[in-house]
Amino acid sequence: MMPRLHRSITSGLLIIWILSLTVYGGPLQADSSLDRIDCLPGGVEYGEDACLRKGCVWDPNVSNGIPHCFVPKKGYGYKVASAKLEYGRSFSVELERIAVDKSLYGGDYDRITFEVTYISNEILRFKLRDMENKRFQVPVQEKFELLNDLPEISTLAYKIDFNETIGEQFSFAIRRHYDNTILWDTSIGGLTFADQFLQIATYLPTENIYGFGENVHESFRHNMQYKTWALFSRDEPPSNGNINLYGVHPFYTCLENNGKSHGVLLLNSNAMDYTLLPAPALSYRAIGGILDFFVFVGETPEDVIFHYTSLIGRPVMPPYWALGFQISRYGYNNIGSMMAAVERTKNNNIPLDVQHADIDHMNNEKDFTWDEDNFPDLDKYMEREKEKGMHFIIILDPALVANDSSYEPYFEGLSRKVYITWPEDIPEEDRDYPPNVDTSTGIMFGKVWPPGPVAFPDFFKKETQEWWVEQIVKYYNNGLKFDGIWIDMNEPANFGTNHDIPWYCHDKENPGVCWSLHCPINKYDDPPYKTYAAYAYGKDVRLSDKTVCLAGTQGNNDMYRHYDVHSIYAWGQVIATLEAAHRATGQRSIVITRNTYPSFGQWAGHWLGDNFSRWVDLHRSIIGMLEFNLFGIPYVGADICGFFDVPSPEMCKRWQQLGAFYPFSRNHNGLNNPEQDPGAFGDEVAIPARRALEIRYRLLPYIYTLFYFSSLLGSTVVRPVFHEFPTDKNTFGIDRQFLWGPAVLISPVLEEGQTVVKAYLPNDVWYNYKTGQKETEVGKEIQITDLEDPPIHIRGGFILPAQDPGLNTAESRKNPMSLLVYLKDGQAVGDLFWDDGVSVGKKKS
Structure with a gap:
């Protein structure tokens, strides 16, 4: 095997690092059924004959969603034609198609270019496009802010490996610099660049994949068992199945085994699919544009969102x-x-x-x-x-x-x-x-x-x-x-x-x-x-x-x-x-x-669209809310009590308690349905709704401060528990609890007739918000039976700015303010951003 070369170019100096000989270019899994790139997606054509006509491999002896027809890893894709190295922060490689006699959907380009640009210390961009650059490229990048000049190569958070040997099948790997964790590895195969069919796939370092949207995901951490999802905006209510909804976000984050995190954006606005494979791996298929990727390498999950929003733009500051x-x-x-x-x-x-x-x-x-x-x-x-x-x-x-x-x-x-x-x-x-x-x-x-x-x-x-x-x-x-x-x-x-x-x-x-x-x-x-x-x-x-x-x-x-x-x-x-x-x-x-x-x-x-008055939609709303915070749109919420159908008083009560903690907290109802504003049900809903909203209004100075930092730094307002505890594996799959910023943990009631909430408290100091008492059991799941109010815990070491609630914010802003202090080892810190609440523009504290 040839040694892998890492090419890094900056400031007029070409540096070539010789890496140790490693096994690279083959499957990372022994079971070849875990990493198959489907050759006949959609079922329009199917069967062995159709499979072989496309130059793919047929295997009739699989089930459980594993593709019968799949793209071969070797002898398909592109090979290196020449490398055009330029001094500075970028380089390019010309590629030539291997199997010119076979085509998945026709219109293949025989020669394409692989371009790499070092955007910043933590952001790497790579493109695959046709040689003449006449294809559509997403114009939103015209609004991307210019980032800082590239620093010294030794401080980059990433490096990229590829085989430069002329005639060799092309693939590349992106690694985290300091520990060589492979973030992307395209040796899985399947690379296709045609007029109306683009495909690329990669192995992934873990199964902890989050993001992509807008879809109805049943869990925040993705199901990797050959699940295919569509991305193409559509007037479609959030119902069941792997359907595409109103927006498109080809962005995901990955939590690595050591708690580090990275994210990847495919900047493509054409109709596309993404498929998650158990290897673990990921494949994309798009029907236009180019393959234009940005990789964001962070130390923590919140770092990734900081870097992502530094590129796409920081969130708006709401009044x-x-x-x-x-x-x-x-x-x-x-x-x-x-x-x-x-x-x-x-x-x-x-x-x-x-x-x-x-x-x-x-x-x-x-x-x-x-x-x-x-x-x-x-x-x-x-x-x-x-x-x-x-x-x-x-x-x-x-x-x-x-x-x-x-x-x-x-x-x-x-x-x-x-x-x-x-x-x-x-x-x-x-x-x-x-x-x-x-x-x-x-x-x-x-x-x-x-x-x-x-x-x-x-x-x-x-x-x-x-x-x-x-x-x-x-x-x-x-x-x-x-x-x-x-x-x-x-x-x-x-x-x-x-x-x-x-x-x-x-x-x-x-x-x-x-x-x-x-x-x-x-x-x-x-x-x-x-x-x-x-x-x-x-x-x-x-x-x-x-x-x-x-x-x-x-x-x-x-x-x-x-x-x-x-x-x-x-x-x-x-x-x-x-x-x-x-x-x-x-x-x-x-x-x-x-x-x-x-x-x-x-x-x-x-x-989150025209949802339904169903218990499952309470849970789904948390997932959607968490995803849109990853996407740089933290002002988000679902229609409380549901848009379609008729909620029971119990459902509306629990939804009002949950919705009091949506950043965008709105009760909205569909045509010809009975009234469902919280006062319409009488005391059964009105009293718990009032109590939950009074908690929200008391903590509005804290929420407002979170939005200020979000507008300034891109941080999430509502965040997954693992964003604060990225080395605690018990948090990786949590999507029935969520955090407001780093300090407030909400564990809502989400099921009909529920009398006990099982809430995980990471290994830290936690206080019961209602009683003010310190929890004695942490690092484990606890059972909460007092469900009169939504269960809330405050993390020790934080000071929360608060204000006596009023019947609206105009009244509450006139009320006395206070500081809620939750000690950890005798100390606590906090932040407050305060202005008139309506002036245009961001103000510095």
Whole structure:
């Protein structure tokens, strides 16, 4: 075996380190069934003949999800053609395809480039792209902040090994510098770079893998038994199965065996899959763009998030009032029911800061309008309540109705060419237009909530962002004086795509009156590999299901296909919406978005979507909350008591107790469901909700301080227990407990009829928050039977800033403050960040 070379290039000096001879390039596991890269994912083609045609290996004698057809490790992929070494912080290697007579999905590139760039001490970037660099690359990196100059090579936290021998099969390994732990090892094989199919795989150092999203994961630590998940934004409620939801986050963290941690981001916005293998290993499949990876090497799990957010941008600092309790409902239907919900909450002395207005407050679901028949004097009501310390958040959807001649926002956008259009390479006769619209504009119309065809703003155009800001500011000045904005349906969602009789069509005998968008057959809407984002819903489902046609064009000079930018549709929207909210209100505001992607946390928070009133969703909400803190979006929460279905009083009680500790704490309800704000159930829910929220409001100065450090350093607000105890293996799988920062441990009730909570207390000093007593049993699981309030423990050695609670934050901020001191070895420390809570910009303490 050839010795492995580690090439490190900096400051005009080429350094070659000769490493000791090691076994490298073969499987790390003796059992070859643990690391198979599936050659026939999706089941569209299957069987031995299909397998062999692709040049893969067939094994009929396996079960339990192990692939029968898999990519061979040797003789497939790319070999080294030449190494182009440049002085400085990067180098590149040219690669040549090995098996030119076989192809998984066609369109393979015969020559590609492997590029490595040392971004910082702790961040390594590597790319695999075609030689001519004409392919789509994710534009969000234009907003990545420039990092520091590269320091001396000896201080790098990583090193990269590869075989430079011409003609040898190419693979590489990334190691942690000081102990040689292998973080990535592509000798598992499967490397593919084709026009519409990219694949790469790696061995992993442990099974402690966290992150990836947005999916409904049943556990925070991933299941490694050949589990495949889709990443492609979709209007899909968080239900069951390995389906893809509203956002896309190709980022994971790994906790190594010694407690060190690292993270990896694949910067790709095309539809993709990721599969976790028991080796342990990981494979990716994407249908466009390039393979553009960032590796973040940290000392601790929190270090990794610090480095990750240093690249994608630090989280937004919410206004103080946005940390208060919030209520909402799709289906108030009139101002009386909205006012009644607010009064019920106040009359039960339940702290309340924010009332939301969903689309039922609009005039025919049209943005920048309100229904003055059913919501008369809504503007005056908002003004009166705001004088008492309340705040209001209104909803906006991206799609604008196009057949209302009196609707100015649409026509202003039309004159400025702000909408997604059909591409020139789709002939006019193949484009699908609704009846009675002007087709000369080339706009791609769809159907969402408003009564008529809609157009979708193209937020990749600067002109569109400016138009969106102007519409919001104009509406604030002439309409409702909102405090924050909730942007929904921005995957983007479209109803009934490719369906002859969509679900909203009530005239089945005359389906022509229920027009829905049909996408013509083309390479973008019908790629050779559709990814699990399509075939999870049926073998005939297309990627454009529930959205606009992927062939659509976007950006200045039609520079993008929707195929490439679909999952980052709302990127420009979140930026423009926060700017508009700041400009309109003159204060710090908050934006809550459904579609998310890496970097969105700089401008917006997120709610976990249209969940269900089921006990399992309480547990799932903790997992989602922990994941979005990894993703750099700490202002997150689930709809308390569930959006769909009807919660029992017991469920709503326990959910209110849990939801009091969501960073974004909102009770939200679906159309036609009974009222479920905590006051609607009587004392059975109202009293425990009040008690839990009083704890939250008492600790708001602590939470606010956590958000300040998050905005400054990127740290998590809600964090997994292992982030504070990374060498305690008992914490690695905990996802029924969570921490607020480093000091507050919450162990909620999550099951029907539960009378005992089993809570793990890591080996440290812990105090029972309710009694103030020090726990005598630590480093083990304890049983808690006092469940009147959510079980909370405070870690010794910390001082928590606190304040007497009020009925809203305007009142509580006038109340006396205190310090809650929890000693460890006679000492304790703490932090407090305090400002007026609403000024725009970050303030230094």
